[in-house]
Amino acid sequence: xxxxxxxxxxxxxxLMSTNAFAVTNLNPEGxxxxxxxxxxxxLLILFIMVGVFSKAQNTEDYWAAGRGVGQIGGGxxxxxxxxxxxxxxxxxxxxxxxxxxxxxxxxxWTGGYVLLLVLMAGQVRRYGKYTAPDFVGxxxxxTTARLMSALxxxxxxxxYAVGQYKGIGMMFNWIFGIDYKTSVVVGTGVVLTYVLISxxxxxxxxxxxxxxxxxxxxxxxxxxxxxxxxxxxxVPQIGYGAAVYDIGHGGNxxxxxxxxPSYYLPFAKYTMYHWFALCMTLMLxxxxxxxxxxxxxxxxxxxxxxxxxxxxxxxxxLVYWTAPAYAAFAKFSNLLGTTGTTITPDAIVVNxxxxxxxxxxxxxxxxxxxxxxxxxxxxxxxxxxxxxFAHDIYFRVxxxxxxxxxxxxxxxxxxxxxxxxxxxxxxxxPALIAQITAVAFALGANTFFPLFLLGLWWSRTTKEAAIAGxxxxxxxxxxxxxxxxxxxxxxxxxxxxxxxxxxxxxxxTMIVVSYMTPEPSQEIKELLYRVHNDE
Amino acid sequence: xxxxxNINFFKPVGDFMKKDVAIKKKIIVIWFLAxxxxxxxxxxxxxxxxxxxxxLNTGEVITQVSGMSFLTETQxxxxxxxxxxxxxxxIALFIGLCYWYCKFIDKLESEYEx
Numbered sequence: 062x063x064x065x066x067x068x069x070x071x072x073x074x075x076l077m078s079t080n081a082f083a084v085t086n087l088n089p090e091g092x093x094x095x096x097x098x099x100x101x102x103x104l105l106i107l108f109i110m111v112g113v114f115s116k117a118q119n120t121e122d123y124w125a126a127g128r129g130v131g132q133i134g135g136g137x138x139x140x141x142x143x144x145x146x147x148x149x150x151x152x153x154x155x156x157x158x159x160x161x162x163x164x165x166x167x168x169x170w171t172g173g174y175v176l177l178l179v180l181m182a183g184q185v186r187r188y189g190k191y192t193a194p195d196f197v198g199x200x201x202x203x204t205t206a207r208l209m210s211a212l213x214x215x216x217x218x219x220x221y222a223v224g225q226y227k228g229i230g231m232m233f234n235w236i237f238g239i240d241y242k243t244s245v246v247v248g249t250g251v252v253l254t255y256v257l258i259s260x261x262x263x264x265x266x267x268x269x270x271x272x273x274x275x276x277x278x279x280x281x282x283x284x285x286x287x288x289x290x291x292x293x294x295x296v297p298q299i300g301y302g303a304a305v306y307d308i309g310h311g312g313n314x315x316x317x318x319x320x321x322p323s324y325y326l327p328f329a330k331y332t333m334y335h336w337f338a339l340c341m342t343l344m345l346x347x348x349x350x351x352x353x354x355x356x357x358x359x360x361x362x363x364x365x366x367x368x369x370x371x372x373x374x375x376x377x378x379l380v381y382w383t384a385p386a387y388a389a390f391a392k393f394s395n396l397l398g399t400t401g402t403t404i405t406p407d408a409i410v411v412n413x414x415x416x417x418x419x420x421x422x423x424x425x426x427x428x429x430x431x432x433x434x435x436x437x438x439x440x441x442x443x444x445x446x447x448x449x450f451a452h453d454i455y456f457r458v459x460x461x462x463x464x465x466x467x468x469x470x471x472x473x474x475x476x477x478x479x480x481x482x483x484x485x486x487x488x489x490x491p492a493l494i495a496q497i498t499a500v501a502f503a504l505g506a507n508t509f510f511p512l513f514l515l516g517l518w519w520s521r522t523t524k525e526a527a528i529a530g531x532x533x534x535x536x537x538x539x540x541x542x543x544x545x546x547x548x549x550x551x552x553x554x555x556x557x558x559x560x561x562x563x564x565x566x567x568x569x570t571m572i573v574v575s576y577m578t579p580e581p582s583q584e585i586k587e588l589l590y591r592v593h594n595d596e
Numbered sequence: 597x598x599x600x601x602n603i604n605f606f607k608p609v610g611d612f613m614k615k616d617v618a619i620k621k622k623i624i625v626i627w628f629l630a631x632x633x634x635x636x637x638x639x640x641x642x643x644x645x646x647x648x649x650x651x652l653n654t655g656e657v658i659t660q661v662s663g664m665s666f667l668t669e670t671q672x673x674x675x676x677x678x679x680x681x682x683x684x685x686x687i688a689l690f691i692g693l694c695y696w697y698c699k700f701i702d703k704l705e706s707e708y709e710x
Contacts, residue, residue: 161678161679164682167683167687168631168682168687171690172627175623175624175693176627178694178697178698179623179624179697183701293674299674302672302673302674302679303675305675305676306674306675306676309676322662322664325676325679326648326662326664327635327639327642327662327678328642328648328661328662328663329648329662329663331650332660333635333636333639336635337632340631363705364701364705367697367698367701368698371694371695374691374694378687378688381687382684382687385683518603518605519603519605520601520602521602521604547653547654547655551654552654586601586603589601590601590609590610593608593609593612593616594610
């Protein structure tokens with residue numbers, strides 16, 4: 062153990078010192094921003110206090126939060142668990158860079174909920190399991206399938222969290238003036254602390270508090286930005302529309318020659334196929350993310366599980382209606398020729414406030430909100446990852462007789478291992494926040510979406526099909542990252558959108574393999590019949 | 597075997613599941629057409645003279661329509677129409693579809709006393 066730690070630490074410092082993909086320093090003078098820092102620190106204290114006061118009592122609490130969360134409360138928890146640094150910081154950055162093409166992120170991350178509700182939520186709740194691997198292991202009557210799906214859950218949590226850590230690091234860098242790498246370590250240390258002292262019960266309360274923080278910090282500065290730039294500021298979510306028009310046609314101080322029509326024209330930067338592929342991947346991924354599906358077990362009644370989706374989607378929409386406004390205002394200020402701010406796509410929300418010439422504490426508000434968004438998601442991801450480890454691998458497969466205490470201990474060790482190993486990758490992040498997150502979605506779409514879809518809706522699906530499906534899904538997801546960037550294959554299967562090819566391939570594989578292998582037992586079919594008819 | 601308990605989305609068994617699946621199909625069709633049908637429509641009505649050059653990842657340069665049409669040039673609430681439709685209306689539609697389904701299925705469940 063000691064030697065492993067020693068080895069881990071040396072690897073850690075080696076990675077700290079490499080600068081291959083250095084992140085832009087948002088705060089080159091190393092200035093400590095007083096008001097933003099006070100905001101950030103008081104939020105962190107608030108989160109930890111909420112976590113401490115709603116501490117998990119036993120494993121039942123730790124995994125499923127006692128199954129007693131109301132509809133609106135649950136919706137808010139879904140929303141803050143869902144909205145990460147990718148929604149708060151990354152999405153606006155991509156819209157700023159890619160214009161209408163990036164609206165596919167906005168739609169992908171909301172439209173998937175329709176599928177989730179219609180095809181999964183009620184049935185998953187009625188099936189009555191704790192975690193996604195529990196469902197897979199049980200429905201496909203196979204320890205191998207359970208083990209594989211637990212490993213996939215851990216991988217998804219890992220990839221997803223890398224993007225969040227990057228967001229936390231960038232915002233800490235901006236606020237405190239410490240360099241990016243130190244920021245990642247400090248910031249994520251705080252997340253780990255609070256996930257460890259509170260369980261999911263603490264996390265659920267925390268998520269509701271975080272949702273309120275996210276919405277307030279995201280909305281407030283926008284009124285001032287809109288009014289400063291001369292747009293309808295009572296509802297800036299509508300006011301920014303005119304800014305989009307002006308960006309493309311000139312007006313309100315932008316001369317026609319300086320306008321940029323590629324910002325709003327649908328196919329000016331990418332093809333229709335790529336818009337479709339990305340949007341579809343994010344939608345299917347939304348319906349296949351284990352930590353999202355996992356939230357339905359928290360609900361006491363099937364009907365509540367469904368209404369939570371509606372409330373959750375509404376809470377998400379409030380922020381998603383707003384994100385494109387930041388992108389548009391930043392783009393507008395940029396075309397006006399405002400100088401003095403270095404624009405970093407992943408910090409465009411904070412940049413927008415700076416570009417509009419607002420006082421520093423507005424931007425501080427946004428930075429603190431961005432960290433809250435990342436925090437709530439990382440909390441949920443570490444929970445999902447560590448419960449896959451402690452519940453699905455350690456308890457179900459390795460030591461079925463493990464005591465409650467042991468399971469808790471393993472869950473906590475799992476959280477630490479996962480949390481610390483993510484730091485190592487986040488120190489040299491491979492892409493933009495929203496892109497890293499999209500890969501996690503592609504993986505969810507290529508594995509869990511077909512497993513749940515066929516598992517719930519076609520009783521003929523066999524265990525061999527599930528295993529073959531997971532193998533194909535993993536191959537497509539990781540294969541798409543390995544194919545050379547300039548090949549024709551990479552054109553049709555971009556690494557952020559691999560599910561457009563992956564999901565059909567996995568579905569076909571699963572159907573063919575199912576017909577080639579012996580039918581599932583009568584009990585499985587009867588169970589499914591009850592899930593759908595509940596007699 | 598007395599009754600058919602094979603579950604298949606396209607061959608629902610039992611009254612409850614039949615009604616449930618029927619509305620699911622409707623919602624999925626509306627959802628798909630609203631998002632991707634509109635995308636296709638944008639391409640279909642695009643002005644063929646307004647083109648842009650794109651460099652693909654393969655290095656190949658292609659010319660395609662930029663998508664300019666009455667859908668992008670009409671202003672609605674200040675927005676270019678398609679921009680408003682995609683970034684605001686569709687999200688509201690998603691919420692509406694979810695609300696519709698929840699109302700429907702709650703009623704159906706109470707009818708079948710579940």
